[in-house]
Amino acid sequence: MKDQHGARSQRSQEADKPHRRKGEKTYSCDECGKDFTRAGDLKRHQLIHSGVKPYSCDLCGKSFNQAGSLKTHQLFHSGVKPYSCDECGKSFTEAGTLKKHQLIHSGVKPYSCDLCGKSFTQAGHLKRHQLFHSGFRAYNCELCGKSFTQAGDLKRHQLIHSGVKAYSCDLCGKSFTQAGSLKNHQLIHSGFKPYSCEFCGKSFTEAGSLKRHQLIHSGVKPYCCELCGKSFTEAGSLKKHQLIHSGVKPY
Known part of the structure; x- marks a missing residue:
């Protein structure tokens, strides 16, 4: 049995040892x-810095x-997509992806662009948006040289060269390379024209059509004929005008 002095000495040594609190x-x-x-968590984390990736997928490598x-x-x-959104039912493979998606329904947009003030629900969306301001276009089309800020935009563009038009209109059979183009086209059949001109009230099915129309009111004529110098608000008008110089009579 240890004496009183020995017990005090042992307690003193224990007190000097660093104690790890919970958490x-x-x-x-x-x-x-x-x-x-x-320590195990640290060891697994350090693999990120080492560049070692010992776990490989049998299906894709x-x-x-x-x-x-x-x-x-x-x-x-x-x-398998085990994580479902209570608001819209959309499913995801990862809990983190679901969490980011739910910001759309909440209306919260915590990521704002310093240059134009536009806000986004996800940091990745803000990062992609900022590429427009930088002018940097990392994705180039090998066939025509056109550049894009996002890989997805390049992929959609390449469908033009492939000739594949996977999206067809149920009403008239017209086909499109992109789902968005089909959606815009279907507005023609619906008669719905959500884009209205503030100056004259004329309505359009597409935002781009409204933008081109507004050039008429602005007086800006960016399309100039190289042969006679006459200017036009729309590229189509210039093209028709150039037929005069070619001698072709379209009508």
């Missing part, structure tokens, strides 16, 4: 300074730093 973060990453409560990331990725191949 206290004691493991720090040397690379980025992020803290963890468990994509590799990941962590087993959990691979497991989440495999849901894409399975088609």
Whole structure:
């Protein structure tokens, strides 16, 4: 049995040892300074900095730093979407993606552009928007050289060259390369013209048509004939005018 002095000495030594409180973060990453409560979590995190991706998908070969990331990725191949939105029923493979989606319904747009003030529900959407201000277009079409700020825009553009028109109108059979183009076309059949001119009240099915029309009121004529110098508000009007110089009579 230890004497009283020995017991006090032992208690003193125990008091000098660092005690880890519940939830206290004691493991720090040397690379980025992020803290963890468990050594295993730190070890898994450090794989990000090492570049090592030991977990590979058997179906597509994509590799990941962590087993959990691979497991989440495999849901894409399975088609399973366990996370559903209570508002609209849309389903997602990841809880984080659902959470970001729900911001749309909340109306909250916490990410604002410093240049124009436009707000977005997601940081990624803001980042893509800012590319328009920068003028940087990283995605180039190999066939015509046209550049785009987003990969999705390039992909949709390339359908023009492929000749594939996957979206058909049920009413008239006209086909389009993009779903958005079909949607705009269907407004013609509906008679709905949501875009109205503030100056004369004329309505249009597409925002682009309204924008072109408003050039008439502005007096701006950006389309100029190289042969005689006559200017027009619309490219189509210039094209028809040029037939005069060619000698072709369209009517």
